[in-house]
Amino acid sequence: MVYFAADGTTLDKRDLDVRVGIKAENPPHTVCYCFGHTEESIQDEIRKTGRSTAFDSITERVKAGECSCEVLNPKGTCCLGDVREVAREALGRHGADQPGLADDCCAASAPVLEALAGHSCCSLPTGEKNKGIEDE
Numbered sequence: 001m002v003y004f005a006a007d008g009t010t011l012d013k014r015d016l017d018v019r020v021g022i023k024a025e026n027p028p029h030t031v032c033y034c035f036g037h038t039e040e041s042i043q044d045e046i047r048k049t050g051r052s053t054a055f056d057s058i059t060e061r062v063k064a065g066e067c068s069c070e071v072l073n074p075k076g077t078c079c080l081g082d083v084r085e086v087a088r089e090a091l092g093r094h095g096a097d098q099p100g101l102a103d104d105c106c107a108a109s110a111p112v113l114e115a116l117a118g119h120s121c122c123s124l125p126t127g128e129k130n131k132g133i134e135d136e
Contacts, residue, residue: 033072
């Protein structure tokens with residue numbers, strides 16, 4: 001089972017059009033459904049370069065109005081928190097740190113806040129986006 005609702009409705013993997021990376025056993029584990037970033041691609045970039053460009057790249061594209069998180073992301077919310085967490089964990093495994101990946105994705109910087117506030121996918125709390133679908 002992937003999702004369930006208060007009325008007893010359930011959705012299994014076969015009911016979905018997109019693979020839910022967070023619930024997948026095998027790679028790839030998608031964290032950004034709008035632009036195709038996976039846990040593996042973020043980890044690979046950090047392994048090769050010592051940093052991740054995913055968070056900044058997504059932020060820029062959100063500012064440009066190019067994301068559709070509320071439709072494409074199975075969570076129905078912005079992926080920046082998940083992307084930040086994957087990058088921070090991978091950086092930690094490599095003994096590295098990267099400015100701009102603060103403990104709270106929304107505390108990272110004024111440009112990030114502006115981008116999130118200006119786009120519908122990131123402006124409402126999770127509960128408002130997922131009416132009828134229980135959080136994981």
